[in-house]
Amino acid sequence: MMNMRKKIGISLVRTEVYDLLKEEILRGEIKFGQRLNIRKLSKEFGISPTPVRDALLALAAIGLVRCVPRVGFFVTELNENYINETTESQIMVETFCLEKYFDEIKNSPDILKIYDEAKEVVNTKSRKLFDDSDQNLHMLIVRSSSNKTIIDFYEKLWDKMDLVRHLNKRYLDSNKEHLLIIESILRNEKKNAVESLLKHIENVKNETLKNLESSKVTE
Amino acid sequence: MMNMRKKIGISLVRTEVYDLLKEEILRGEIKFGQRLNIRKLSKEFGISPTPVRDALLALAAIGLVRCVPRVGFFVTELNENYINETTESQIMVETFCLEKYFDEIKNSPDILKIYDEAKEVVNTKSRKLFDDSDQNLHMLIVRSSSNKTIIDFYEKLWDKMDLVRHLNKRYLDSNKEHLLIIESILRNEKKNAVESLLKHIENVKNETLKNLESSKVTE
Numbered sequence: 001m002m003n004m005r006k007k008i009g010i011s012l013v014r015t016e017v018y019d020l021l022k023e024e025i026l027r028g029e030i031k032f033g034q035r036l037n038i039r040k041l042s043k044e045f046g047i048s049p050t051p052v053r054d055a056l057l058a059l060a061a062i063g064l065v066r067c068v069p070r071v072g073f074f075v076t077e078l079n080e081n082y083i084n085e086t087t088e089s090q091i092m093v094e095t096f097c098l099e100k101y102f103d104e105i106k107n108s109p110d111i112l113k114i115y116d117e118a119k120e121v122v123n124t125k126s127r128k129l130f131d132d133s134d135q136n137l138h139m140l141i142v143r144s145s146s147n148k149t150i151i152d153f154y155e156k157l158w159d160k161m162d163l164v165r166h167l168n169k170r171y172l173d174s175n176k177e178h179l180l181i182i183e184s185i186l187r188n189e190k191k192n193a194v195e196s197l198l199k200h201i202e203n204v205k206n207e208t209l210k211n212l213e214s215s216k217v218t219e
Numbered sequence: 220m221m222n223m224r225k226k227i228g229i230s231l232v233r234t235e236v237y238d239l240l241k242e243e244i245l246r247g248e249i250k251f252g253q254r255l256n257i258r259k260l261s262k263e264f265g266i267s268p269t270p271v272r273d274a275l276l277a278l279a280a281i282g283l284v285r286c287v288p289r290v291g292f293f294v295t296e297l298n299e300n301y302i303n304e305t306t307e308s309q310i311m312v313e314t315f316c317l318e319k320y321f322d323e324i325k326n327s328p329d330i331l332k333i334y335d336e337a338k339e340v341v342n343t344k345s346r347k348l349f350d351d352s353d354q355n356l357h358m359l360i361v362r363s364s365s366n367k368t369i370i371d372f373y374e375k376l377w378d379k380m381d382l383v384r385h386l387n388k389r390y391l392d393s394n395k396e397h398l399l400i401i402e403s404i405l406r407n408e409k410k411n412a413v414e415s416l417l418k419h420i421e422n423v424k425n426e427t428l429k430n431l432e433s434s435k436v437t438e
Contacts, residue, residue, distance in 0.1 A: 092315045
């Protein structure tokens, strides 16, 4: 998510269009590979073409949209490579931050809050609660670095992963894995925590790849 | 560097403005903290404001320029935090790639070419040759991942590091450290190679911080 406050004026329109288009792609209202026409979109939104272009360039910068020079913008095709690349990037960032900022994460008041959330998901089986707690845990690990360059990269990566997140139907298993990671952190077992994190991300990737395959078969 | 070919039409103007502004900032013609006025720049370049805005947004995306909503664009101030953040990001990406893609790097024909370049720098003491060889070595490590998401992030980071590269005056020492890294790779000593790489990046950071400090004193 872009961190923009309300009443930002010129930047807000761009962010709103960005969020709207992202949501439409996520909900399947705009299909993978479909062309995105600036003039048509700006008419539909009732705004000038500039913020639409800006939003498309921002979506292209994170890889959700492809910009073909002289032709136009297209929604990126979801494929195995997309999932492998985003997962590998996630592993790179999260394992680096968890190893280096382990103490900051362990001593953060947020880790206990997230631990409670994860236990609550076991009781309520709420997907919504899991999705929030999922984001809170992974973001806590990365934000503990306080490195804006790394955090920006990861936030864009998170947006990119949103596209495949619905393919992960094993959220209760994911939640169990979160509990393992959190408990290792709280017990001050860095090596276990990093290994559990790595295993968790790999498991999500394998499930996502499997469901991508079966979603292709049924199309 | 953005990978754009000539004859790209609309995208080319944006890329040219991006490169031009970056060069002007690098050469100190545009000072840190200075305001960048879209209308004024588009008049000076003799082009429409849109590609200027696009270029400024692209420079903002990599952190060279700050976008203050409702106020305008400003060249980022160089400070210790800037150097610490870019260095840490570089360490994260390069150590990950060197560890994971060690065999690909070791068996790449480019590593021998870069080895020759580094030996040539010892003989000629050419800064220009060092700069090329520097980029070739660090890029080889990261491109060996074939992960477009990681490579894109690193290329933007490289652009960002361009701003402080002139503060590293110890290029002959850097070159010696490159030789150590390359020789460890060629001898198949992964652990040594990663340690040498880490030490090298830390050394460059310390020199850069030291020269940033003295450049402040003399201002």
